[in-house]
Amino acid sequence: MYPRKFEYIAPNRVEDVLRLLRKYRDEAKILAGGHSLLPMMKLRIIGPNVLIDLKNLRDKLAYIRDSGRVVRLGALTTHAEIEQSNTLRRDIPLLPEVASLIGDMQVRNLGTVGGSLAHCDPAGDWAVAMLALDSSVAIQGERRRVIPISRFLKGPFTTALRPTELLTEITIPKPPKGHGWSWKKFERKAGDFATVNVAAVVIPDRRGTVKKASIAVGAVSPVAYRASAAEIMLRGKRPDSELLRRAAEAAAEPASPISDLRGSAEYKKWLTTVMVKRALEEALNRAGISVEVSKHA
């Protein structure tokens, strides 16, 4: 399978990429790891006239930078680099865990975190993780703007990026030491996209109750979402199994899955409650909060 014909350029400077984007606008596509773009071009789902390859910008756009209270990821950082990062394993262990379950080794070697967010596949993994961690993204166009990830993700394959803009950096606040986290990706087989993917982060306070819980859910709605209703139910509580069950149901409430080869809509909605519950149990456990089995459960 060949993509349609296109012209190719691999600039050495970010300014040149931006100039070319302004020149070609919708005719051009950025090429990062190519692991979403090239399959779509081969299937002729899209056929850009110009491909602007970022391969010569690795020096500038691929890094994992510890900046004290936040970690900064260059857009071209690969899934494999995140998987292997000691800084992230120590400070934000959710991220290497997410990376390690994306596709397979070969996909992780080339695919980038920026490419995944810009592509915005409803079943993509990074959007879910970045939402749960309250990340923000830096976008470079004629000027630079920084927006929260929740405003970046707009819909299926749709983001706040304009055709003339480049995603350059993702900033992730470090959750406090002692936080609990969980990544539950349900896949039919190794390497598949998620049927449903859930990220949970629990910050405990000193009394052993939940100070803050963040829950993000993907693959069961047009774009990944934060389960705010469930988060509020948990705040200030020492949850028992009954509360977890109700929170999981509340978290699945906004889901509007479609029936496809990964299962019926009904099944996926039910699966969402199961995965949210498991994610919460694991995150609470890692936060040192024990969950009592309630009498009703």
Add this chain to the structure above:
Amino acid sequence: MPRRVVRRTRSSITPETQAQIPIKVKINGVEYSHTVEPRLLLVHYIRDLVGLTGTHVGCDTSHCGACTVLVKGLWGDDWLAVKSCTVLAAQVDGKEVLTIEGLAKNGELHPLQRAFWENHGLQCGFCTPGMIMAALGLLLRNPNPTREEIKWGISGNLCRCTGYVNIIKSIEAAAKEMREKGVTV
């Protein structure tokens, strides 16, 4: 994926971008130069232009791993296992590629090749070049993997014949020999 085909608009392309590009690639230690269309995939470049047909095309949709080769210099300086059906030849301009043909040295099989032979790690052999290159990519990063890590490492490579058990045995045997003798690529 969106079922939307972008209609080609009248193009404003100027010679800044290129419809034919000269590329230089070092494959198995030999320099090749060709002028190619940017849409040429690395796997077709290796097979059809360079003439090395050990790298196979299985699914052509980035799932089976039969087309796996190692690339150095594309994303950093390490050898990386990649699926060459999902890489453009243009992307590896100026870089190094290692295919199954580049493993044997002076008529001697690489430990991975010999281990697959000795442990019956193949039946029809179609998946084998990709399987061996993926295994090599894994072992370069993790020379002493657990059985579980080997399984995860080759999860992007499909085999319709062996049931994987002997493939895993082969990789374990090769890893041991490579560690003992200090063999890499």
